[in-house]
Amino acid sequence: MIHRHFVIYKPYGYLSQFMSHDSKQQSKKFLGELYNFPKNIMAIGRLDEKSEGLLLLTTDGKTSDYINSQKIEKEYYAQVDGDIPVEAIEQLKQGIEIGFEGKKYKTKPCKAFKLEKNLQLPERSKKIRDDRHGPTSWVSIILREGKFRQVRKMTSAVGFPTLRLVRVRVGKIQLNDMLPGEVIEVDTFS
Known part of the structure; x- marks a missing residue:
């Protein structure tokens, strides 16, 4: 076939x-x-x-x-509410406790880093609030696991809810x- x-x-x-x-x-x-x-x-x-x-x-x-x-990396760009500090990114890297299927789950260690603001992404069909309502920042999160709404739950758990989430890479x-x-x-x- x-x-x-x-x-x-x-x-x-x-x-x-x-x-x-x-x-x-x-x-x-x-x-x-x-x-x-x-x-x-x-x-x-x-x-x-x-x-x-x-x-x-x-x-x-x-x-x-x-x-x-879990052999293949998946990379996400998340626009988060607020100016995410180094400490929150370190928490993401080390693994963080989130809720999954009604239980607590600690995410596996991952790669994460803050991105520059001027990303070359297309406009989203539904507008996101702009910086007049407070700062936003972008973070790259690279995972080898993929629990339901994991990236959104991870950024919320460190105090920076995701406003926009774009998967930019799967493996190569x-x-x-x-x-x-x-x-x-x-x-x-x-």
């Missing part, structure tokens, strides 16, 4: 699925609206509706399992200059 692989920039406001039979989700936007994907396509990992950025899709379950494993694959909604078919993810 010949497998197909896609790299997409999941826009803000889209679910990381192709359709839903849930009556509450009928007004939602799905990935299938962006491109005519093959029937047996699956998202490798997920980004929640309010997150955006790099999402890989494949028809190969083994490839999906490998990329979802980078978002680069892709635009929201853009879909590229690739031969392989290596």
Whole structure:
């Protein structure tokens, strides 16, 4: 069987699925609206509706399992509420206690650092408050795990809630200059 692989920039406001039979989700936007994907396509990992950025899709379950494993880094840029200090970034790096499935969970150590403000990211479809309402800052967080809403929970746990979250890298694959909604078919993810 010949497998197909896609790299997409999941826009803000889209679910990381192709359709839903849930009556509450009928007004939602799905990935299938962006491109005519093959029937047996699956998202490798997920980004929640309010997150955006790099999402890989494949028809190969083994490839999906490998990329979802803790062997592959995933990098996120998070715009946080406030000017995040070095101490909070150090807490993120060492692992922090968050809630997961109704229990306390300590995240694994990760890489994290503050970014310069003038990132080259496309405008988000829904505006984020600007600095007139207080400062914001950007942080890069590089994980090898991916619990539900983990980055958002981590930044909140150190006192700096996430306002915008963009996944910019999975392994060696980078978002680069892709635009929201853009879909590229690739031969392989290596």
